[in-house]
Amino acid sequence: MSIIQIQKVxxxxxxxxxxDKVSFDVPKGCIFGLLGPNGAGKTSLIRIINQITAPDExxxxxxxxxxxxxxxxxxxxxxxxxxxxxxxxxxxQLIYFARLRGMDTSAAKKTINEWLEKFEATTWKKxxxxxxxxGMQQKIQFIVTVMHNPSFIILDEPFTGFDPKxxxxxxxxxxxxxxxxxxIMLSTHRMENVEAICDNVVLLNKANVVAQGTxxxxxxxxxxxxxxxxxxxxxxxxxxxxxxxxxNVQKDGNTTLLFTYNDKPxxxxxxxxxxxxxxxxxxxxxxxxxxxxxxxxxxE
Amino acid sequence: MNNIGIITGREYFSRVKKxxxxxxxxxxxxxxxxxxxxxxxVSVGQTNSAENQNIVVVDRSGVFINDLVAPENIVFIAxxxxxxxxxxxxxxxxxxxxxxQDYTVNQPLALKxxxxxxxxxxxxxxxxxxxxxxVRNKKLTKLGVNKAAIDSxxxxxxxxxxxxxxxxSTKSSNIAINTGLGMALxxxxxxxxxxxxxxxxxGVIEEKTNRIVELIVSTVKPFQLMMGKVLGIALxxxxxxxxxxxxxxILMAVVGVIVGLNMGDMKELQNVSNNPGIANxxxxxxxxxxxxxxxxxxxxxxxxxxxxxxxxxxxxxxFAAIGSAVDSxxxxxxxxxxxxxxLIFSIxxxxxxxxxxxxGTLAAWMSIIPLTSPVTMMVRLxxxxxxxxxxxxxxxxxxxxxxxxxxxxxxxxxxxxxxxYGKKVSYKExxxxxxxxx
Numbered sequence: 001m002s003i004i005q006i007q008k009v010x011x012x013x014x015x016x017x018x019x020d021k022v023s024f025d026v027p028k029g030c031i032f033g034l035l036g037p038n039g040a041g042k043t044s045l046i047r048i049i050n051q052i053t054a055p056d057e058x059x060x061x062x063x064x065x066x067x068x069x070x071x072x073x074x075x076x077x078x079x080x081x082x083x084x085x086x087x088x089x090x091x092x093q094l095i096y097f098a099r100l101r102g103m104d105t106s107a108a109k110k111t112i113n114e115w116l117e118k119f120e121a122t123t124w125k126k127x128x129x130x131x132x133x134x135g136m137q138q139k140i141q142f143i144v145t146v147m148h149n150p151s152f153i154i155l156d157e158p159f160t161g162f163d164p165k166x167x168x169x170x171x172x173x174x175x176x177x178x179x180x181x182x183x184i185m186l187s188t189h190r191m192e193n194v195e196a197i198c199d200n201v202v203l204l205n206k207a208n209v210v211a212q213g214t215x216x217x218x219x220x221x222x223x224x225x226x227x228x229x230x231x232x233x234x235x236x237x238x239x240x241x242x243x244x245x246x247x248n249v250q251k252d253g254n255t256t257l258l259f260t261y262n263d264k265p266x267x268x269x270x271x272x273x274x275x276x277x278x279x280x281x282x283x284x285x286x287x288x289x290x291x292x293x294x295x296x297x298x299x300e
Numbered sequence: 301m302n303n304i305g306i307i308t309g310r311e312y313f314s315r316v317k318k319x320x321x322x323x324x325x326x327x328x329x330x331x332x333x334x335x336x337x338x339x340x341x342v343s344v345g346q347t348n349s350a351e352n353q354n355i356v357v358v359d360r361s362g363v364f365i366n367d368l369v370a371p372e373n374i375v376f377i378a379x380x381x382x383x384x385x386x387x388x389x390x391x392x393x394x395x396x397x398x399x400x401q402d403y404t405v406n407q408p409l410a411l412k413x414x415x416x417x418x419x420x421x422x423x424x425x426x427x428x429x430x431x432x433x434x435v436r437n438k439k440l441t442k443l444g445v446n447k448a449a450i451d452s453x454x455x456x457x458x459x460x461x462x463x464x465x466x467x468x469s470t471k472s473s474n475i476a477i478n479t480g481l482g483m484a485l486x487x488x489x490x491x492x493x494x495x496x497x498x499x500x501x502x503g504v505i506e507e508k509t510n511r512i513v514e515l516i517v518s519t520v521k522p523f524q525l526m527m528g529k530v531l532g533i534a535l536x537x538x539x540x541x542x543x544x545x546x547x548x549x550i551l552m553a554v555v556g557v558i559v560g561l562n563m564g565d566m567k568e569l570q571n572v573s574n575n576p577g578i579a580n581x582x583x584x585x586x587x588x589x590x591x592x593x594x595x596x597x598x599x600x601x602x603x604x605x606x607x608x609x610x611x612x613x614x615x616x617x618x619f620a621a622i623g624s625a626v627d628s629x630x631x632x633x634x635x636x637x638x639x640x641x642x643l644i645f646s647i648x649x650x651x652x653x654x655x656x657x658x659x660g661t662l663a664a665w666m667s668i669i670p671l672t673s674p675v676t677m678m679v680r681l682x683x684x685x686x687x688x689x690x691x692x693x694x695x696x697x698x699x700x701x702x703x704x705x706x707x708x709x710x711x712x713x714x715x716x717x718x719x720x721y722g723k724k725v726s727y728k729e730x731x732x733x734x735x736x737x738x
Binding site: 047051081083097 | 510511512719
């Protein structure tokens with residue numbers, strides 16, 4: 001079951017195409033990575049899902065129904081360009097946004113207090129936004145995004161401005177939200193975070209989808225049967241048979257070989273008595289490598 | 301609609317809670333009252349409690365000395381001889397008027413006035429009149445006019461105007477009051493449109509530069525955000541206006557009592573004016589009050605309120621559109637001009653040409669065209685009678701349509717503009733935005 005289905009969505013601007021018949025599904029209850037280089041069309045797509053702009057072609061389904069204004073209250077949005085009223089107090093600001101999202105004031109107060117406690121921020125209530133540090137402001141912005149208990153949450157670069165401790169806090173919160181049933185769309189350039197928390201991803205490049213699936217699927221799709229073997233021993237690399245060595249690195253008495261099998265994988269070589277193996281694995285490209293490979297312009 | 305209410309509330313309360321708002325709202329009536337109080341105090345003080353001026357008159361010609369009548373607050377002291385040295389040493393003498401020996405009624409010469417302080421215009425003319433009266437009376441006597449006849453000539457003629465209506469009834473009319481009231485109301489509207497229109501623009505720019513707008517328009521329609529802001533700031537203006545009127549009224553009443561312009565004085569004035577035998581310049585003051593009350597005040601206030609709000613809504617929407625099209629306040633110049641020019645034009649022409657001919661063709665057109673009508677209509681209003689009502693209705697209709705038009709146009713520009721960053725926008729670009737689908 002999908003929470004969001006993007007169906008052949010296109011968006012044209014005067015001088016360029018932002019999205020060109022983009023289609024993909026965001027499964028329910030997952031953390032979904034929306035990836036792509038700058039200008040790939042991510043922000044355009046996010047704005048369309050948020051109904052800030054409308055698509056020129058195609059449609060978007062929310063829980064199987066065409067997306068309408070009624071769905072706005074079920075969506076939480078953390079824009080990449082953060083913004084809060086600088087002269088308003090934390091509390092007034094949170095109440096204001098909660099009311100705009102349709103919460104009544106008493107329910108809003110309860111939820112806001114819970115979130116402020118969770119982020120150890122209850123003492124900031126009466127402070128103006130401009131008096132807070134950047135990290136604190138980011139936490140308030142995160143609360144604004146999730147306090148109305150949305151079933152679909154869009155987070156655009158949620159980790160910027162956070163130190164490692166708070167990055168972890170936010171990661172944990174994102175996973176909590178997913179575990180409580182929310183679906184999360186995460187747009188980020190930090191591929192290590194994608195590997196750490198995303199279940200599914202879609203990779204956009206130049207207005208088109210270039211890869212989609214689970215993180216493992218996408219990574220696997222780019223693997224080229226390369227294996228890595230690290231060992232100690234007298235055996236020279238050239239003495240192996242049936243493999244095609246791509247790289248041979250000597251370090252601290254360890255030898256690491258990157259190779260492909262000439263035929264099918266033959267683990268006989270692992271039984272060679274002349275070597276002590278410390279690591280043997282199939283090389284699967286990291287998301288970073290997937291990203292670089294698929295968005296490299298020379299690759300088209 | 302609910303969202304517009306929430307946004308209006310935020311715009312309103314975040315502004316009226318500001319210290320600068322509270323300060324300005326409370327201080328302005330104090331300043332107005334203080335200003336008003338000082339004027340009254342000075343004028344009342346001058347007539348009631350000014351010290352008598354003691355003026356020595358050395359009349360070597362003998363023309364004046366027996367017939368000179370001193371005006372109020374001035375005492376003429378006849379002396380045979382008096383020198384400037386005496387004047388300098390004498391504390392109680394303020395001035396010395398010397399009349400040359402060869403002065404005759406038929407050959408008037410200049411009289412010498414010597415004093416250590418300069419003469420006020422008011423006193424100068426009063427002293428001159430006292431001397432002139434003597435000469436004139438003497439001439440009249442020579443011509444055979446008796447004293448009683450001369451006294452009866454002492455009359456001031458006041459031109460009291462009446463406006464005649466079609467049904468034949470008359471109503472007194474006073475150009476000074478009409479002009480003053482019209483200009484005051486026009487200036488208030490002009491001031492309000494500028495002050496609060498710019499606030500709308502600044503508010504939009506703040507949201508845009510803060511990038512908060514992306515978050516808000518993911519929840520509400522840009523149009524709702526714009527309207528909430530325009531309405532919220534309008535309420536701030538109305539609040540301020542109401543507090544100003546109420547506070548100024550209370551303070552003025554208090555000041556009136558303190559400086560002694562109480563009802564007793566007014567009664568006295570009324571008695572004086574009811575007695576046609578006595579000519580009194582103060583008749584003007586009472587006439588002033590009654591002429592003011594004779595104006596159709598309810599109509600004027602109603603039309604004022606409409607154009608106060610209407611003018612602001614019309615211009616406020618345009619200010620919002622400008623704010624959305626630029627990245628910072630410094631970029632607003634080129635778009636401000638077409639909005640500020642008609643406003644400045646309307647006040648400049650209204651305060652010169654329209655005041656001179658309030659029911660002329662130019663005045664009529666300017667009070668119908670929405671860019672100038674809020675200001676021009678106010679200047680015209682006290683001069684308009686029932687026969688001009690159709691112009692007021694027409695102007696109100698045009699204004700209403702223009703407000704909707706301006707809001708529709710501004711909404712379209714706003715919708716595209718608020719999400720457009722880092723782009724120098726031209727008029728051509730703005731025109732294109734009007735036709736964007738979404």
